[in-house]
Amino acid sequence: MGFRDEHNFSGGPGALPASVLAEVKQAIEEVPGTGLSLLGLSHRSDWFTALLASAEERLRQLLGLDGAWAVLFLQGGATQQFSMVPMSFLRRTGAAADYIEAGYWSAKSLPHATRCGSVRVAFSGRAEGFRALPDDDRQRYASDAAYLHYVSNETVEGLQFHHLPGHATVRRFCDMSSDFLSRPIDLDHFDLIYAHAQKNLGPAGATVVLLRRDLLAQMPADLPDFLDYRQHLAAGSRLNTPPVFALFVVERVLHWLQREIGGLSAMQEINAAKAAMLYAVIDEFPQFYRPHARRVDRSQMNVVLHLPRPEDDVAFLQACTQEGFVGLAGHRSLGGVRASLYNAMGLAATRDLADFMRHYAGQHA
Ligand SMILES: Cc1ncc(COP(=O)(O)O)c(C=O)c1O
Incomplete structure (x- = not known):
């Protein structure tokens, strides 16, 4: 029997909505109203400016994000965020960051952080083969950590947080790559959220970062431009040529979530x-x-x-x-x-x- 997209249970990249795939197919031939193929449209065109604004607006509507939050569309996947986060918010703070090591991907994030500063592993499920998340118990977390980093859904082991780890007073930074937009998010409890596109959002190539604007003032001044959230924000997520194709799909998936799913x-x-x-x-x-x-x-x-x-x-x-x-x-x-x-x-x-x-x-x- 041949494969069909609707039966694609891949861990990512994976299935995308059929209606979106139909729009993509059409847009590769010609984006309606432009006369041009999606693959040849400039990231400086009015069309792309409107597309990016629409993607941001749809995200804001879906999540209820207010002006305190900045929305960035970056590249480099979740792996780049493993580095950007500690480079920006751990280096030179003098504080230690709490990390939860609950699976393959959160374990991968650790060495990126230890290169930037002091890291405290608040929980490790490694000895048990990553079969369980930490119980809902505040005691294990430091109340003076620079931040708490964790992965909301451990893609490899199939573990998902159904409670909020950590202290209310410590900033929560979360890799939501594999469950972003699969459920509502209570934003009051987070300060920085990132997710690559290739699970729930679209094809690989785009990464969404949501961060509270007040964090920007805390960042070191000497970051390389491309690894500096402030530079990306100032450039409207167009510091260099963004992945136009991937972002087109992301915008259409967000539209699908709003209109077809509700x-x-x-x-x-x-x-x-x-x-x-x-x-x-x-x-x-x-x-x-x-x-x-x-x-x-x-x-x-x-x-x-x-x-x-x-x-x-x-x-x-x-x-x-x-x-x-x-x-x-x-x-x-x-x-x-x-x-x-x-x-x-x-x-x-x-x-x-x-x-x-x-x-x-x-x-x-
Ligand atoms: C939860 C999680 N974080 C990070 C990654 C790494 O993502 P990327 O390949 O976009 O860097 C993955 C990959 O599947 C993942 O599932």
């Missing part, structure tokens, strides 16, 4: 329903489909599991491929199976996978 609460309900379908099958066959994450920390974006033996994983993944399900292999660091249920993954396609998993377990468990 906003973040509606999106959250759909995402919860999708995740519930897969976890229900896992819980029906717990000896066969063995979830990686502790139950209370289960992610609604990435459902990660192992079958009893590695060869069972291989056989299952082969069967999935034959059925037309794509992108289900676990991350290379963990193996097993991972079904990613980003915003564009539909209820019907998720039900198809759940039905298949039930059928497969009935035959092989």
Whole structure:
């Protein structure tokens, strides 16, 4: 059976909404009203100026961002933010930053920070194989940290925070790459949020950074321009040539979220329903489909599991491929199976996978 986008369960880049893909296809031929292909439109054109403004406005509407927040569209992915954050807010502060090491990606962020200053690992799930997030217990966090950094959804292990870690008095900086816009965000509790596009927002190449404007005054003066949030802000996210194509898709995905889905609460309900379908099958066959994450920390974006033996994983993944399900292999660091249920993954396609998993377990468990 051939693959179809609607059955793309990849960890990212992954599925995008069908209506957006249709708009992209058309825009590659000709962006309506311009006579030109999307791939040849200048980032200095009036069209792009309006596009960027619209993307920002849609984000502000979806999240309820007020003027205290700056919105930036950057490049360099989440990895660049692993460095920009401590370069800007840890170096020369004399304080230590608290980091939560709860999975592959938050672990990756750590060395970037230790190069810039003093880092305190407030929690590490490494010894337990990153199966659980820290419990909701304030004690472990320093009340005088420069900031607390964590990853809201650990994409590789399928762990998602369903509580707010840390102290109300310490600034929270969060990598939301794999669950950004999958649910409403209570902005009062955050100071800096970043997310690359290639999960819920569009193709790789664009990264959204939201930060409180009052942070800008605290930054060192001698940062390289390209790594300085202030320079990007002053240049309106056009310090150099931005990824016009990726940002076109981002703007259209935001439009889809508003118009077709109806906003973040509606999106959250759909995402919860999708995740519930897969976890229900896992819980029906717990000896066969063995979830990686502790139950209370289960992610609604990435459902990660192992079958009893590695060869069972291989056989299952082969069967999935034959059925037309794509992108289900676990991350290379963990193996097993991972079904990613980003915003564009539909209820019907998720039900198809759940039905298949039930059928497969009935035959092989
Ligand atoms: C939560 C999270 N943070 C960071 C990254 C790294 O992102 P990038 O490749 O955009 O640098 C990933 C990659 O999937 C991720 O899932």
